[in-house]
Amino acid sequence: MTTTQSAAPAKTATPSTLAAAGPRIQNAVIKYGFIFVTVTLFTYFALSEPSFRDSATLLDTLRYVSVAAILGLGVTLTMAVGGMDMSVGAVAGLGVTVAAKTMVTYNQVGVVAIIAVIVAGALAGLLNALLIVVLKIPDMLATLGTMFVIQGTKLILVDGQSITPGMTQSDGTTAPGRFTEGFLRIDRGTILGIPVSVVIFGALTVVAWVFLARTRWGRVLYAIGANPEASRLAGIRVGAYRALAYVLSGVLASIGGLILAARIGQGDVSAGTSQLLEAVAVALVGTSVLGRGRPNVWGTALGAVLIGIITTGLTIKGLPYYTQDVVEGAVLILALIFSFTLSKRRTA
């Protein structure tokens, strides 16, 4: 399709112009290649499918990716310190169960549920920090372990059952509560016509960007990711900052869980599991945006939007979900080529 055309003229150029234009085009491809792919795909779907251009469809797309995007922001923070959080999907799922338990079983109001979910997320982050910083387990393995522990804990909390309003509980009584209207608004409500979950996604993106790119803390996180030993020698409390990254990731994942809970509107023991790979994928795709070659907040947000455009566009085109998986996987691999192969060569 049109994506090949940008590079094609250079192939036919004479050696002398290639020598002059090559590095510039090369840099442009690395820097803007991914944005170009996104815009091209968007234009293609918008021109060929009238229903894709509809603003409601676009908002739906953003609403769909908001959870993976917010989880991806957490993954981005942990990637910045040179780690990886594999437990974000499980923490989001835990959030759905905690929200359901608080409101349906204990008949509490929505605010209590929100606090309970975020506390649960922070605790999960602390558990990760304990394993990684204090007990020195490699990040990916530690968070993989907590992923299983959290999924199991979640099922223990509810006897393996999805909590539904009015369900018969294990002691024979009927569940007294239900998801409150206010809580459901986290996903189902709108602010100025924009779904609340999309507003949360936007706000968290800005906050995370300011934190990571514009504060001393953010620069310290990147410094630790680049060279933990040098950071330690420079007097940075490396352990504390890495712990901070995991706690923030847990909190972000629990906010994703709040949106999932409001979207599903009842307990759902399988919620969140599908989010892990998408969250990791958008954070990885994000590393290629603007040729940074490192985790960054805007890249993650754009990566999520790109995944959303692909999913919505291909669904409207009538392609089954498994072909979408192939395309999403191809895009991820392309992004990784931009981030690792091409950027590394540039700096080498």
Next chain:
Amino acid sequence: MSRTRLPLAALSLASVSALFLAGCSQSTNASTDTAGDTAASASAATGTKPAPFGKGAVKVALVRQSGAGDYFEQWGNGAKAQAKALGIDLTVYDAQADNAKQATDLSSAINSGAQAIIVDHGFPSTIQPEIDKAVKKGIKVVVYDVETTTKGVISTKQDDASMAQAVLDVMGKELGKDAKVGYVNVAGYAALDKRDSVWKSTVDANGWKQAFKVGKVTDSTATDNVPLVSAALTQHSDVTGIFAPYDELAKGTVLAVQNKKLQDKVKVFGADVSNADIQNMTAADSPWVATAGTDPSAVGAAVVRTTALELAGQLNKTSVEFPAVAITQDFLKSKNIQNMDQLRAALPALNLSQVSTADWIANVAH
């Protein structure tokens, strides 16, 4: 350096384009095949097509909680074949058992310009608000196996109470009174909840003792239930029968019983029927002795016909039920039945060819 980098960038862009094209062409082939099948098996329509049919394609969205598993795959194939025969442009949204995705899928379907939306399964609290929105926008909504309170929604379902009753009658005869039994089911799915209430009254009526209840529904339900049922059987190896009222649960239960080498002592009673289920029931040493079911592809097709009638303003009712038929392992073995085609021939009640039909509808029922 720059000489090698530039081709590499071009190569990576080219390769992703190639993958896109590969994806597109594969899908085109698949839909052509479906059209071929349909043309071969459809009974021709004779009447004049009412509006909106006859003038271009009619846009319908099918929003599914999950299209995975043998039953749902056949259901989807039946629906697609019937849509093709009617000139319906059917867009399929498959949430892959991700309930949050089903909510946004349904929202996308509403905005896609579809004239009708078919909702196949789903948590009521998740999809109810979206169904309200669709009805408010004037879109015809047909639900399959979903509890809904919205006025104007057409409700279709297999008759789950009759299905559970049919297989539990067999189970009652096989096990007798006061038996010790196991149960594999989950709460929160309308169809399973209905089978559950028939189960509870049958347990009480027969004086059975329920030794365990386990089960979960995932994107690979059969495999994921094996460890649960195995664990339950370790504790309670003295049960004489297990009721697993959904075929993916039954498949997992069968594997667990076989893993525990209890197939001579424990009988499995399932629900639903498909090619894989028939293979499973008639395999040597299978503990799965009875099921009850509808033909999933006939049901998928009947739901699409119901939608077509509603779009044409000819349905004139708000609910359509598809009755289930009991099928025993002995019946399958004695008639040497190995697949759904042979079962349809032996049990004509399965094909639903008289449900939701009209002279202008080309019927894909066998």
